Amino acid sequence: MREIDRRAYLQKHKNESKLSLRKQCKLIKVSRSSFYYEPRPIDDQPLIDAIIKIWTEDHSKGYRMITHDLRTYYKFLVNSKRVRRLMLKLGIKGIIPKRNLSKNKKPLYKYPYLLKNLIINQANLVWSTDISYVKLSAGYMYLIAIIDVYSRCILGYEVSNTLDTEPCIRCLERCIAKYGAPVIMNTDQGVQYTSHEWINKLKEHNIQISMDGKGRWADNVWIERFWRTIKYCSIFMHGVETVKDLKAEVKKFVKYYNERRLHSSLNYRPPMSVYKQCRAANDGQFIQLRCSIAAHKIKKEKDRDKYEKRAKQQQMKYAA
Numbered sequence: 001m002r003e004i005d006r007r008a009y010l011q012k013h014k015n016e017s018k019l020s021l022r023k024q025c026k027l028i029k030v031s032r033s034s035f036y037y038e039p040r041p042i043d044d045q046p047l048i049d050a051i052i053k054i055w056t057e058d059h060s061k062g063y064r065m066i067t068h069d070l071r072t073y074y075k076f077l078v079n080s081k082r083v084r085r086l087m088l089k090l091g092i093k094g095i096i097p098k099r100n101l102s103k104n105k106k107p108l109y110k111y112p113y114l115l116k117n118l119i120i121n122q123a124n125l126v127w128s129t130d131i132s133y134v135k136l137s138a139g140y141m142y143l144i145a146i147i148d149v150y151s152r153c154i155l156g157y158e159v160s161n162t163l164d165t166e167p168c169i170r171c172l173e174r175c176i177a178k179y180g181a182p183v184i185m186n187t188d189q190g191v192q193y194t195s196h197e198w199i200n201k202l203k204e205h206n207i208q209i210s211m212d213g214k215g216r217w218a219d220n221v222w223i224e225r226f227w228r229t230i231k232y233c234s235i236f237m238h239g240v241e242t243v244k245d246l247k248a249e250v251k252k253f254v255k256y257y258n259e260r261r262l263h264s265s266l267n268y269r270p271p272m273s274v275y276k277q278c279r280a281a282n283d284g285q286f287i288q289l290r291c292s293i294a295a296h297k298i299k300k301e302k303d304r305d306k307y308e309k310r311a312k313q314q315q316m317k318y319a320a
Contacts, residue, residue, distance in 0.1 A: 006030050048086055050074050055092050060233040062094035063087050068268045095232055110194070113219055114184055114210035123150050123278035126210075127182040129172070130223040131163065131190065134231070137241050143230075143250065144168055146175050147223050149186075151275035152263050154226065154254050155179055159247050165192045169201055176205060179279075186210040188220055229257070 001009075006028045017024060025032045047070070054069050055061060061069070063084040070076040070083065087093060120126050126149040134141045144158040144167055156175040160167040172185075185207050187193035193211070202209055212219035234253040240246045258272040266274050 003030060003034075007035055010035065044086060047076060047078060047082075048090065050076065051083060051086055052090070052092075055087075058233050059095050059237055060229070065094070065262065065264070068262050072262060072268070095237075110189065111209040111211045113186075113213055113216075114208060115186060115219065120150050123148055123153075123275050124180060124182050125150060126184045126186060127155070127175075128186045128220055128223045129168070129193075130188060130220060130227070131168070131192065132227040132231075134235055134240070134246060136243065136246065138243075141243060141246055142167075143227070144171050145223060145226060146171060147226055148182075148271075148275055149222050151271050151278060152222065152226075152266065153258055153271035153275040157250065157254060159243075159250060161243070163192065165195045165197050168192050169197055172198075172201060181205040181207055184208045184210050186212070186220060188212045189214065226257075230254075 007030050010024055010028060010030055014021060014024060019027075021035070022032065024030075025035055050070055051066055054066050063080055066087070067078060067080040067083045070078050115126060118126075127146055128149050129144065129146045132143050134143060139161070142160045142163060144160065146155045146157070147153065148155055155178070156171045158167040158171040185202055187210075189211055192198060199209065230250070230253055234249055235246070238245075238249060240249050259270055261270060262268040263271055263274075
């Protein structure tokens with residue numbers, strides 16, 4: 001007979017014997033601590049209310065992000081497994097987007113990708129930018145954003161109804177005026193970022209130019225991940241239909257993203273606080289950073305020249 005069955009039997013017949021409970025437990029080999037134990041009822045309602053409130057504000061959050069929000073903003077000492085169990089009980093979960101692909105256009109200028117094997121450990125070391133579209137009832141609008149790769153902070157954005165280069169340059173100039181110039185600017189090979197105006201503006205501020213490889217969306221994954229976040233956590237969630245609503249929603253979400261949203265890759269800290277903290281601690285180190293990036297670029301160019309020379313030698317050998 002299992003111990004749980006012996007305990008149930010003793011609980012049922014404990015008053016029928018003249019023996020003390022100590023002796024009864026000893027005879028049928030039942031632990032007295034487990035016999036006297038009475039489960040304490042757990043009130044999950046305050047925790048459930050907090051989970052529903054967090055999830056209602058942002059449907060994209062899963063149980064891990066909600067757990068850290070509960071610990072940081074609601075002061076609950078709660079385990080992620082408990083949060084997951086309650087979310088399954090409530091029938092809620094974070095929204096997962098479907099896969100999507102993008103197509104590259106033939107570039108006017110093409111620069112090498114400088115971020116391979118580069119350790120990005122400073123704010124303003126690498127900025128990344130891209131353009132994404134939003135479909136409204138009246139047509140398409142385009143979002144342009146610049147992100148600091150180290151801190152994941154959105155330094156500037158533009159909402160435009162055209163795919164001209166001018167909004168990209170306007171966003172870049174505003175970011176440089178407010179935060180200073182980065183060491184590297186990474187983009188894709190879109191026509192805006194391979195235009196004379198964009199390239200000349202980067203060279204004017206002595207910014208190293210880095211571009212993704214063809215079909216390599218993962219080379220610019222930081223800004224691509226931000227597009228997923230803002231669309232599925234804000235724009236699609238609130239059913240934005242007009243340009244006015246879109247601008248208001250983007251402004252509201254960027255402020256929330258920078259100052260309040262906890263980022264998992266930053267040990268669950270807001271991006272703007274990480275950016276400011278890093279800038280305050282490392283303002284005097286940009287000369288060394290620029291030198292190291294220049295050396296990294298020279299090494300890549302030397303490797304490319306060496307490869308081309310070897311290829312020509314092989315060609316001549318086979319021709320002979």
